[in-house]
Amino acid sequence: MRALVVERNEEGRTSASVQDIDENRLPEGDVTVAVEYSTLNYKDGLCIGPGGGVVRTYPHVPGVDFAGTVETSDDSRYSPGDKVVLTGWRVGEVHWGGYAEKARIKADWLVPLPEGLSPRQAMAVGTAGLTAMLAVMALEDHGLAPESGEVLVTGAAGGVGSVATAILAHLGHEVAAVTGRPETAEYLAGLGASRIVSREELAETVKKPLETETWAGCVDAVGGAMLARILGQMKYGASVAAVGLAAGAAVPATIIPFLLRGVNLLGIESVMQPSENRIRAWQRIARDLPMDKLEAMVQMASLEDLPQLGADILKGKVKGRVVVDVGA
Template sequence: MTKTFRAFITDGDKSGRITERTIDELPKGEVTVKVHYSGVNYKDGLALDASTKVAKDYPIVPGIDLSGEVAASDTEEFKPGDKVIVTSFELGVGHDGGYSEYARVPAAWVVPLPEGLTLREAMIIGTAGFTAALSVHRLEERGTTPEDGPVLVTGATGGVGSMAVAMLAKRGYHVTASTGKQSEHYYLKKLGAAEIISREEVTPDKLRPLQKQRWAAAVDPTGGKPLASILSSLKQGGAVAASGLTAGVEIPATVMPFILRGVDLLGIDSGFCRMTLRQEVWKRAAGDLKPESLEDMTEEISFEELAQSLKDILNNKVKGRKLLKIQE
């Protein structure tokens, strides 16, 4: 391994810097990874600002996901040259993350790259795509099928939303994509959306405990008022997979949808879900859930462009996935 390498570090002052580090500066862990790619995620943008309390301490290397090859290992489970994925847990928030040419992590966080994915494709999917795949997996595990009717995806041009649209479309669902960006209708159609509606149509000015039954299921990475509206608009026995809070943490809802329509609210924990489920979902992301349009939702960036991209994602200026290319 090289003696020095580049990394992007933030002090929590809403900015970051590219610096030189040494292998000895890496945190504790059994597996050292030569990082090839990392994604640009909303959580990574929040980590730049200490006031958000997303990161536990500073300075820190953000990057809540990475893909690469094992450079060194203190466990028999992984050996040098193995291609791997690391997402979630404390990566990039409590432990130096993926915005670095080398990363060292606990072996318990590492997933072998499943057959059917390249390292680049794995990070195009990344945490956002894993969250979307876990959402679809949980809905189908509960019994949702394409025959049940349309499935709503909110925040459809974002990372989780874009992936969910493409994954659901591949599975044969009639996908209704909700977005506040009229200019991105063509993009969503290309991903597989059968219908596109405005953000305002999902969340009317006045919420009622029960609204017209519209969707068999939903994938919602927004939370807040939109989630309350979705719950009241699900068909009898429907479900929503909730994974985000960009629209707020409070849900102004009642118990009516739950006790009169039997709907379910499925919490999607992509951060700390058990490893057996994590591996199963990654295999699906490499197989029946792998989007046909990965390249259509991807923009590749360099270290030098990372700081601006992190600011852009916080300001809702990112479409699909931005991929940090670290090395071949």
């Protein structure tokens, strides 16, 4: 079978290449899946490239997500021919992942492909889209409704941000999309953004802990100083769903927005989410993410394209979602 294999030499340098490997090398698991499509997430870039610090054992097959057809199963929940999706569970990090024509994993990690989604569409969603949906659901659970006011999405042209923008707009929210790439303005408007906010407008260090109440909710993929600034601009009782740290893990904020405005900072984690939460989120995705908007985010790639794309995503050069046709 063909796979993207990451290897490390005696000097500790890693390299990634497409190889033909024996299926017998697949790790243990109770379900074998014929992989049709995978995708590219930021974490995949870390796994593919040198110095990512994510992979611990080599050789390794990355690929955090995949969708395909069950080939063999020792678990009663799945039968040959079933269409399935996998995201998270540290697959592609510590367990061989989806950048191969076959994958062997635990049945507990799988989710049945939701009705109405094809494997290709599921990978256009992937971990990024699942994270975006979990963020929207968390904001809704904390009171966000279309009539609440404008919702901010940072890193809006990235994978999580693109899907969050499309979902929120479809649900009737006014979406302010933050980007540092002016050339993506038309793309974001096409996803449903009501207006574009330049990253520079929010990049300044916090000067005072509270500013004018502006945002009814926020999906933040950036972190760092921008998140600190946004917290001081949230409306009373509003929530920020934190999904990423593109600008850094350190947030130079004060506790004032939490104490005086009741602002909530919600951590969104998708890797170890219980199956019932995943199924609910995937059902919402099938219902609330317009497929035409999803298609507008997609660029197709092959296994051979991944080393370069992995480097590009770490540099913030990838727009929207990359779908990997594993058999191409």
